[in-house]
Amino acid sequence: MKNKVVFIGMPGCGKSTIGRLVSEELKINFIDMDNYIENMTSKTIPELFEHGENYFRDFESLACRELAKEGKAIISSGGGVVKRKENIDILKEESFIIFIDRPLEELLGDVDISKRPLLKEGREKIIKLYEERYELYRLCADKIIRNDREIGNIVNEIKEVILDNLEMN
Incomplete structure (x- = not known):
């Protein structure tokens, strides 16, 4: 399992926010993949992107391989992890994948683009990425959770899914 x-x-x-809350409640290690990559490379995500998206994606793939070896954990991936099939194949071997599906209107309303290299172009880029990735997220997910309600309810739903489907005790 x-x-x-x-x-x-x-x-x-909401991947990181929800992930932290779920991990705290279940007392399971939380790993933010972007932070993991920054620690691995001693560079920020924007600095890595200065060398091109593929340069960053190579480190992301390496992080997937390393994190697959971790013990029990809640992992918040980067938004583009689904762009490489190898990443999902690696993660699916040992992980249950949950797609946090937040409505586009809400993403457009409050995403801080200053810290997200791929979103520098603003609203249009968010819409484009959403259109490119949405179906990939759906196809990769073992479970889809809508992030369109009170966060406590989302956390409780995810906890139930985890306790029903995973060996986390």
Whole structure:
């Protein structure tokens, strides 16, 4: 049985916030993949993107391989982790993948684009990424959770899914 949960979804959908809350409640290690990559490379995500998106994606793939070896964990992935099939294949081996599906209107309303290299172009880029990735998220997910209500309810739903489907005790 799988012993990790990986959250996927658009930038700003709530992967890290929800992941931290779920991990605190279940007392399971939380790993933010972007932070993991920054620690691995001693560079920020924007600095890595200065060398091109593929340069960053190579480190993201390496992080997927390394994190697949982790014990029990809740992992918040980067929004583009689904762009490489190898990443999902690696993560699916040991992880239950949950797509945090936040409505586009809400993403457009409050995503802080200053910290997200791919979103520098603003609203149009968010819409484009959403259109490119939405179906990928759906196809990769073992479970889809809508982030369109009170966060406590979302956390409780995810906890139930985890306890019903994973070996986390």
